[in-house]
Amino acid sequence: MGRVQGKVAIVTGAASEPSLGRSTAMALAREGARLVVTDIDEKGVEDCAQKIRDAGGEAIALRQDVVSEQGWKDVIASTIATYGRLDVLVNNAGIAVLKLLDELSLDDWNRQVNVNLTSVFLGCKYAVPEMRKAGGGSIVNLSSVAGLIGLQRCVAYSASKGGVRLMTKSIALEVGQDKIRCNSVHPGVIWTNMQAGARDSANKQAGQAATAGFPISRLGEPEDIANCVLYLSSDESSYVTGAEFTVDGGMTAM
Structure with a gap:
């Protein structure tokens, strides 16, 4: 307990359940962080914050459109007004536009890049000045295995996640x-609402089948990613920056 005791953390995309954002927020709260959880789904993100409070933690929920520059300014301002500092930013919010190149419209492309890449730029841009005031901090950007290797139907998605990977390294240098x-953290096949498309056993079985040939032949769980983010948010990783953490059951090792 207490691995991030007293730290103030923003986690975007924390409404959905099961999801990486919600699991990450809950893990950080269990280890003592004070949370600002955001999402475009106001009801869902308030539910996340309430569960943290019910468990004895501290959390506020904010509705946020992560592609809005003013929205980011408002979230940072609310964080400082509530807690007085910012130590951790987890850029988790994202979408998956999975289409073949021939099917991909310019609107699809722009939406994918804006939500997955531009939002991360905005979050980092407005978090860094407050982290400087706090004497340091940790930014964790959620990428994907699709940001490391090519995958079919992932032209826009891979471009956005690959951009997150290299932007992360450049920010680390600066x-x-x-x-x-x-x-950056690069999840593999993880059982979330985004992965499933719907909460039914047939889809979960299909996801499980997709991992059968991996060295660790099981479907990943959101907690697998949350644990990695927790490490990167904590002082345990004080000598780690500009790195990419692949949490994929060995998928990209094959």
Whole structure:
């Protein structure tokens, strides 16, 4: 207990359940962080915050459209007004536009890049000045195995997640002297609402079948990712920056 005791953390995309954002927020709260959880789904993100409070933690919920620059300014301002500082930013919010190149419209492309990549740029841009004031911090950007290897139907998705990977490294170089660390996490096949498309056993079985040939032949759980983010948010990773953490059951090792 207490691995991130007293730290103030923003986690975007925390409404859905099961999801990486909600699991991450709950894990950080269990280890002592004070949370700001955001999502475009106001009801869902308030439910996340309430569960944290019910468990004895501290959390506020904010509705946020992560592609809005003013929205990011407002979230940062609310965080400082509530807690007085910012130590951790987890850029988790994202969508998956999975279409073949021939099917992909310019609107599809722009929406995918805006939500998955531009939002991360905005979050980092407005979090860094407050982390400097706090004497340092940790930024964790959620990428994907699709940001490391090519996958069919992932032209826009892979481009956005690959952008997150390299932007993370560049930010790490720029802010390291301020004791701010910036790392990316690359999930594989994880059982979330985004992965499932719907909460039914048939889809979960299909996801399980997709992992059968992996070295660790099971479907990943949101907690697998949350545990990695928790490590990167904590002082245990104080010498880790500009790195990519692949949590995929060995998928990309094959």
